[in-house]
Amino acid sequence: MAHAYTPGLRVSGFTTMRKTRRLPMKGDVLVQVGAPVKAEDVIARTALPGNVKTVNVANLLGLPPADVPGAMLKPAGSLVNEGEPIAQSKSLFGLMKSTARANTTGTLEHISEVTGQVTLREAAMPVEMMAYVDGNVVEVLPGEGVIVETHGALIQGIFGVGGEGVGLLSLAVSRPEDVSGPDGLGDVKGKVVVVGALADVATIRKAREKGAVAVVAGGISDHDLRQLLGVDLGVAITGSEDLGISVIVTEGFGKLPIAKRTFDLLGKLSGQKVSVNGATQIRAGVLRPEIVVPRPSSGEHEKPDAFGGGLTEGMIVRVIREPYFGQLAEVVELPAQLMPLETEAKVRVLRAKLENGDVVVVPRANVEMIEE
């Protein structure tokens, strides 16, 4: 068997992408099938039910819970303002009054005669869903959202933080192994800026300060990530951080030059409008961060998915674990039998020629394919 399936990250100059844009709960879809949309357009809208607060009327009025419904000044379903009396009790022939007041503005939802609690629900919170990419609506999911189709370049990163953004792509370095640092950023307002082999925390903060949408780099140090997030990230499920900027790394942790092919493509796309998302999820349903660049084909033909056929001899792969971490190599042999490693584990391996000409043995699990 000369094939093996080893998925890699997609780095494609031209491809077709479909983005499902779904509301967190049912709402109104504002566009129709066939409609052209811009990334910033609102395509669906809903209102999340408001927060809930409780008022312990029985305690406040010194009543048994069963008497609370009788003490209410307003029925369930009424609108109330914060501070407004909602229940009252009378004692000493009606001379002494105790009052319970609303602790928020909202709707009086429930009156309990078992616990004596009254539930108030605040106003609904509007949620708007943007198109995220320039493209066309190809399907409407009734009441839920749409699917937007776009054509153009796609660069997947290995890890990211922060959510979606839209901006112009800009390169702050001229070589993939360079590092811009905070002083080499230039004018990055509204931009997605490529900072080279390392995004350190000072550079990310400076970029945020200058109004950048996102930072793209080959690697990030775990130490810097901890400083940026304020916590030690335990599980790679990201995207909801409120950082004011997104970060996308293409190679991994540490100072790692951006793969040449990726860097060359980024260079070619410099100045164009891009959509980025730092969200990463490496559990069930893998989600990688991405840079999407909608653009006309300009004569490039869409290439079939290189990952369908699996590993073959002659293919270029990237080693993704020590001792050859980050190196590109050409597959020269795919032995069928299990081979022992230095650890003595017997696993499926491949023989690969590194860029320096050395031919080495690498577990097949430790390489990823580079899309040609």
Place this chain on the structure above:
Amino acid sequence: MSDQPLKSVLATDCGSTTTKAILIERVGDSYRLVVRGEAPTTVEAPFEDVTRGVLNAIREVEEVADRKILDGERIITPQEGNVGVDLYLSTSSAGGGLQMMVTGVVKSMTGESAERAALGAGAIVMDVIASNDGRLPYQKIQRIRALRPDMILLSGGVDGGTTRHVVELAEMLAAADPKARLGTTFQLPVIYAGNKDARDDVTKILGDKTALTVTDNIRPSMELENLMPARHVIHDLFMEHVMAQAPGYKKLMSWTPVPIMPTPAAVGMIIETIAKEQGIDVLGVDIGGATTDVFSVFGAVFNRTVSANLGMSYSISNVLAEAGVDNVLRWVPLDIDETDLRNRIKNKMIRPTTIPQTLEELMVEQAMCREALRLAMVQHAGLAVGLKGVQQTRTISDTFEQTSSGETLVDLRNLALIVGSGGVLSHAPRRQQAMLMMTDAFLPEGITEMAVDSIFMMPQLGVLSTVHAQAAGEVFEKDCLIRLGTVVAPWGEGKLGQPCFKARIGDMTREMKVGEIELVPLALGDSVKAVFEPDKNWDLGAGKGRSVERMVNGGVVGVLLDARGRRPFVLPDDRAKRVMALKRWNAAINMYPEDALVTS
């Protein structure tokens, strides 16, 4: 069904990444594993049908066993000649398993009971909401809304007690109006297993808003915990609601006469069966990529915990965050820079399917494994506790943290068997690596046997044990378990180099000094009489300085004599001395290739 002479059984376990199939046949008078097959699980896009992966795994079994089991996409039952199988059954943890939220009035009482009920049923507990958990009502409501569990277990109050608090919890649930994780159209299953006097009120509040099922109180009185009725309801609802929503499961359910069981529930069942049949205390651990499950039976009481974020790939970075760098590095017999270690661990997290190629990388992973197991065990010991107010008669281990709601049931001195499972243990290049990792993580005391699950078939055997205990038991002993051997570890105090204990195992004798470990070969299947004579400050179960005579069992590794001490087990603080000690221990049991131990 167990009386029927089954000829063959096909069982699958649909894991989150791989679907594993095993074929068991009756060979002569006993049941044996014949072949196994596996294929990627197909719950997610582009397939979105779990049966595709199941059929692929079965086709691999067909190929290797060279027999026909499928007729197109149908499993042929019963077996006719060499075609088909007599029984098909399955377990599942695909799609993230069973995720639950539980409630109780008092966190350390009904809250803990509810947590134990859900965990015992094979669930991951996302949160425990309790009246006294310190959060304000609106914070609890927000939390309930933010979670999207598969189902909720609502408990609280003892029968005959006040109903107010548990009704308050029901009102909170109603106000939050929680949605189910899978599917947007069906109602969220809620199980009410609290004070029976509040059933009417709870039904009035939640009956229309949720798919409510009422069952017996999990805590009918302070002194009594009654988890089984709630566990059964959880299993039923798992089938009816959760599984039925997952892609392809309706079809899969129609293939098997036995309900599909959550994977951890099935593993728990086989652990319970071993403990019951052999009358011993057992500890089982399954360390996966994302989670670590710990199962135990101490004094006939079964407990299970799942540490949702302790694992060897997806959650490996969380192991580092929770254990701390120093705790990990203390097991690495190398000088490693902290920044380098942190970046390596993060790179494993984002590329979870990679494997260690160098010995150095293997040593780091095995250090991480020890800490993941240790932390999972601490969590387990915290939940496997007696009920508050009930007198514990057992010797209590103080190795683990005690909880305010009762003392831990975990008693390492009575523990007879530890069974390890999961790639890092089952596929460790040398079996002694698995044995030492578990020894270092759990620090067993006295005389304890150790085994690993060869190919992780405990789930399939667990569900099989519900319908054919004999077949499950035989395959478990003969094909599933790989017996590593026995660990002998006295507790006490002494200075390094002083006498600790003498061991006579068959015709071999050893004199162990404090701080040493040694491996005595005793082959798999061999059982010999042994006499252990601890020094006057050391104890092996019979009292300080008192000798212990008993049979010990061998295994693929042998008998590990561990005189490194317990309570405390101490590693040298000085980095250089610690690295030397680790190298000495590794060399003593031939842990790694010899040249690596010298040069690294």
